[in-house]
Amino acid sequence: MKNFLRIKIAVFVLFCFSQIVNAQMIIGKPSLGFTQACASPSFNTYYVTFTFSEAELGVSNQFILELSDETGSFSNPTTVFSSTTGSVTASPATLSFELPDTASGEAYKIRVKSTDPIALSGNSNGFPAYYKIQDSPFSINNLIETGVYCSGGSYLLTIDNPGDDMNDSPLQYPALTFNWYKETSPTTSVFVASGNSLSVDEPGTYFAETNYGTCTSNSFSNRVTISQATSGTVTTEITSSLGNPFCPSDGATVLSVGAGNGFQWFKDGAEISGATTQTYETNVSGIYSVNIDLGGCSASASIDLRNIDFMSEVDVPEINYVEEGESLVVTVTTDAINPEFEWFYNENTISGEITNSYEATQAGNYSVVVSQTTGCLASVEHIFSVSEQFPNVNNIPNFISPNGDSKNEKWIIPQEYVSGTNTEITIFDYRGNIVFKTDNYQNNWPESTLDFKDVNPVYYYIITTQDQKTKKGSITVIK
Structure with a gap:
């Protein structure tokens, strides 16, 4: 009888132990759907996949994604996602999360925990994560391209902070940090220092970038060439x-x-x-x-x-589209004293046209020069063009040839990006300086004759649609 009781007790203990073992939740190591997280106001969605033991899942369970600090430590984790009660029941599961706008570092990690029963996964692999709150070119040194210091002295480069529509200064975002670089060739550079300013005591060309680590970024400054004064x-x-x-x-x-x-x-x-x-x-x-x-x-x-102290305007936009056989009447309004008018077609003077109105009957590039002949002697040129309706092109061209032959004179892009679509067009030169920016593109770049210092210079564009999708590329200008 005693042996029988011992056997029953042993079976009962074994059964309880089996129930305890079976009740344990096991969550696998999270697998990342990315190698680095380079977030911005227009993109901030990342995915994590993990496995878990389905049989032990409670009906009130929630899965929670936790983000470490920039060193990978979970001493003070940040919750970046919590599932609704009972919504995740099948393994493996994939959950999405957003980075906090303070993320900035190279060794973040993710882990998963459950609430019913309580369990915790291992840590994911480390990954770089940056929230690029400012991601556009900015200016340093008041956009002045040169600076000079005396022998034994230095020159202070600073990031400008007008904080206006033309210069989204990164200094407006206190959490950001900056790295300064010195060019070693037209395409290479070396790190010099970090900070909001840089004291330069060596000749060279310098620029700054917002510190987004291994995440590529458009948050960089213009270049400034610093030299040392020898004497005088x-x-x-x-x-x-x-x-x-x-x-x-x-x-x-x-x-x-x-x-x-x-x-x-x-x-x-x-x-x-x-x-x-x-x-x-x-x-x-x-x-x-x-x-x-x-x-x-x-x-x-x-x-x-020099200034212009009179008002002058034409009653047509810079780019005009007309149907075949139609003409466009252009009128100048001005308060210039004793004004004179000179009209041009494809840069050639239109003989006999000296009034404030002209009827354009041909497609092409036009301009009118309004001159004030009394008081402040000054002139203003108004440029406009006449063409057929926006051409329907399929691709974004990567070259133009503004040489006056009426072929490929302007950068013509698909209709989905032109005026009326609220698409932002930004064009930079090779130094990163903005040369053109608009959200109402009229297929009109370049607006005037470009100052070519190089043979077939290359420009770069960023097209940002209303839903924040972007396209990037280059434009070669062929003389």
Whole structure:
């Protein structure tokens, strides 16, 4: 009888142990559907797949995805996804998650845990993860391409922070960090330092990039070439925020120079009292110059600033499309004093056309020059073109030849990206400078004659549709 009881007790214990073992949830190591997570406001969806023991799943179970810190530590994990109660019942399961906008590092990991029963997976493989909150070119050094320092001194490069539509400064996003580089060839560079600014004491060409680690990015600056002054006074440049010539009706323009220890501005050779900062604001034309104290040596710069003090406009857009056989009447409105008008077709003067109105009967490139002949002598050119309706092309071309032969003069792209589709078109030169940007593209680039410094220069484009899909490529300009 005692042996029988011992056997029953042993069977009962074994049964309970078996039930405990069977009740354990096992979650497999998460498998990542990506090798790196380079998120942005337009893309932030990533997938994780894992296995689990289905038989032990409780009806109230939730699966939770946890993200480590940038070193792979789960001491303070971030929950990036929680499934609804009882929604995931089949193994293997694939869940999606979004990166937090603070993600920035090279060794993040993911793990999975369940709530009914409570269980925890192993850690996934490590992966780089960055949220690219700012991902467009920005400016440094007020877009001035050069800088000079004295022997034994240095030149301070800084990231500009106007924070306007033309320059989405990354300094507006405090969590971002930056790396500075020095070019070693037209296509290679070396890391120099990190920070919001860079003190340069070696000649070379420098630029900055937002630190998104191994994630490629469009968040980079213009290039600035720094040189060392050997002796005496060296020359640099002045930039005008509204361009040159500028229109006073747009307000005052800001004249800027590169960094220095002290400044003194002049107009037409006369010192401007109190004008002793890096910038000078004016709405008056003239020859402006500035002396820059670099500490041990000096630099100077000048600009012949011109303005246009009359209003002038045409009553047609820059790009015009007409049906075959139709014409386009163009009229100029201006408040210029004693205005004169000169009309051009494909850069040739149209004989006898000297009034403020013209009827264009042929497709081609037109312009009208309006000149004020009394008071401030100035001229304004209005450029427009007449063509058939937007051509229906299938592909984005990678070359144009604006040579005046009326063939491939403009960058013509498929209708799905042109005016009316809210597609953003951005074109950069090889240094990363924005040369054209619009969300109402009229198949009109280049808008004017390009200043070719190289044979067949290459430009780069980014097309961003209204649903944030992008296309990138290059455009070779053939002379």
